[in-house]
Amino acid sequence: MRYLPLTPHDRAEMLATIGVASIDDLFVDVPAAARRGGLVDLPLHAGEFEVEREMMELAGRNRSAGQGPFFCGAGAYKHHVPASVDHLIQRSEFLTSYTPYQPEIAQGTLQVLFEFQTQVAALTGMEVANASLYDGSTATAEAVMMASRITRRNKAVLSPGLHPHYAETVQTLAHAVGMDIERMPLAIDAEAEVVAHIGPDTACVVVQTPNLFGTATDVSKIAAAAQAAGALLIVVTTEAVSYGLLKSPGAMGADIAVAEGQSIGVGLNYGGPYVGLFACREKYVRQAPGRLCGETVDADGRRGFVLTLSTREQHIRRDKATSNICTNSGLCALAFSIHMSLLGEAGLRRLAALNHQAARRLAARIAEVPGFQVLTPRYFNEIAVRTPIPAEHLVQLLADHGILGGVPVSRLDPGAGMDDVLLLAATELTRPADIEILARATTRLLSQ
Numbered sequence: 001m002r003y004l005p006l007t008p009h010d011r012a013e014m015l016a017t018i019g020v021a022s023i024d025d026l027f028v029d030v031p032a033a034a035r036r037g038g039l040v041d042l043p044l045h046a047g048e049f050e051v052e053r054e055m056m057e058l059a060g061r062n063r064s065a066g067q068g069p070f071f072c073g074a075g076a077y078k079h080h081v082p083a084s085v086d087h088l089i090q091r092s093e094f095l096t097s098y099t100p101y102q103p104e105i106a107q108g109t110l111q112v113l114f115e116f117q118t119q120v121a122a123l124t125g126m127e128v129a130n131a132s133l134y135d136g137s138t139a140t141a142e143a144v145m146m147a148s149r150i151t152r153r154n155k156a157v158l159s160p161g162l163h164p165h166y167a168e169t170v171q172t173l174a175h176a177v178g179m180d181i182e183r184m185p186l187a188i189d190a191e192a193e194v195v196a197h198i199g200p201d202t203a204c205v206v207v208q209t210p211n212l213f214g215t216a217t218d219v220s221k222i223a224a225a226a227q228a229a230g231a232l233l234i235v236v237t238t239e240a241v242s243y244g245l246l247k248s249p250g251a252m253g254a255d256i257a258v259a260e261g262q263s264i265g266v267g268l269n270y271g272g273p274y275v276g277l278f279a280c281r282e283k284y285v286r287q288a289p290g291r292l293c294g295e296t297v298d299a300d301g302r303r304g305f306v307l308t309l310s311t312r313e314q315h316i317r318r319d320k321a322t323s324n325i326c327t328n329s330g331l332c333a334l335a336f337s338i339h340m341s342l343l344g345e346a347g348l349r350r351l352a353a354l355n356h357q358a359a360r361r362l363a364a365r366i367a368e369v370p371g372f373q374v375l376t377p378r379y380f381n382e383i384a385v386r387t388p389i390p391a392e393h394l395v396q397l398l399a400d401h402g403i404l405g406g407v408p409v410s411r412l413d414p415g416a417g418m419d420d421v422l423l424l425a426a427t428e429l430t431r432p433a434d435i436e437i438l439a440r441a442t443t444r445l446l447s448q
Contacts, residue, residue, distance in 0.1 A: 069434040073425025074407040075238040110305035113293040116337040123243040124257035125250025126279035130290040132333040133276030136260025137169040142289040147204035147232040155180040160187035161211025164413040186416040188213045195225040208236040214382035223253030242380045244352030265339030275332035289323030355381035358426035382425040391422040
């Protein structure tokens with residue numbers, strides 16, 4: 001068989017070698033309550049052709065983001081990715097030199113990571129950036145762990161606008177290392193309230209801007225308050241295109257800046273893989289997770305690239321590692337860097353302006369729908385609106401009519417008490433006609 005080549009005799013020999021009677025004996029440490037009681041609802045076996053046909057039929061039931069009006073955001077955004085990005089990432093100097101451990105055969109990968117770091121540092125307004133992480137949420141968790149190492153304190157304060165998935169990721173990792181996490185309740189525009197929660201035991205304050213609800217905030221005063229107390233400010237961004245229009249984290253006094261880089265060069269891809277951006281002040285670089293690439297010259301004086309700093313456990317002793325992250329989403333980082341190179345500074349600024357213009361059109365039109373109220377006071381390309389019926393119900397009604405009408409806050413945080421709050425995002429791909437379709441369909445559905 002193509003995928004299961006072992007015969008029953010082969011399996012029996014393997015079990016005998018390791019001293020167990022059956023495969024079930026390998027799972028005795030898994031609690032019974034966590035085990036499935038029977039087989040899953042799938043055929044016991046099928047040919048490759050039958051499996052392909054079944055999977056195609058299942059895929060056909062989905063509605064892709066490009067098949068009609070689309071207003072979903074909440075941390076993953078639909079942007080145009082030029083065909084040239086997909087073409088260039090397949091060049092042999094990038095595609096075949098996957099790992100950077102042997103610089104003599106990985107110059108393509110090392111150079112693009114060096115350029116990636118330069119781009120991320122410029123975007124975030126920080127002094128140094130690493131060669132990427134998994135995604136925005138794990139980058140945030142790594143930043144919290146880094147802040148604890150630097151300050152030798154054990155508490156992190158999570159702002160009211162931090163994406164719930166990011167907050168949960170932080171809590172998961174913090175629990176494993178014994179950190180204390182103070183997670184403030186979700187709020188649309190209450191970032192400034194974190195100042196009152198900063199104390200002598202605070203290692204860091206985590207603030208997202210634009211936040212979950214799209215609210216853009218100047219966090220300069222929060223940075224000053226945190227640093228006056230000996231804590232670090234971590235600024236989170238889930239929409240990287242906003243760097244083209246809003247003040248950078250570095251300009252606002254951030255000590256560490258993290259972001260989700262999916263918006264630039266990477267499609268929605270059913271939720272991943274994505275790429276985490278991570279930048280910090282230079283004095284903290286040795287506590288940064290992941291790895292950094294540097295520029296040098298070879299024995300003949302020719303320009304070349306190498307790994308300069310590697311703090312992952314693959315490179316140094318486990319007890320000295322700053323992180324156990326074992327991939328940097330290299331292909332997504334490559335796509336990000338190529339797309340940024342194609343855009344340039346002027347292109348990114350123009351793209352950001354188009355996003356904001358689309359959001360302004362969306363906010364103005366949706367405010368005209370009876371029963372709707374725009375809640376986000378200052379936004380980039382995403383807004384929160386109050387709906388006259390539960391947002392989850394409205395989203396389902398819109399989906400039944402071919403409109404992917406945003407993300408209910410209750411889906412992200414069921415206990416937040418915001419069942420009537422809907423997140424709507426608009427990008428350069430959101431046409432005025434799409435906004436009109438959403439507004440008219442919503443008006444019609446609510447009047448029935």
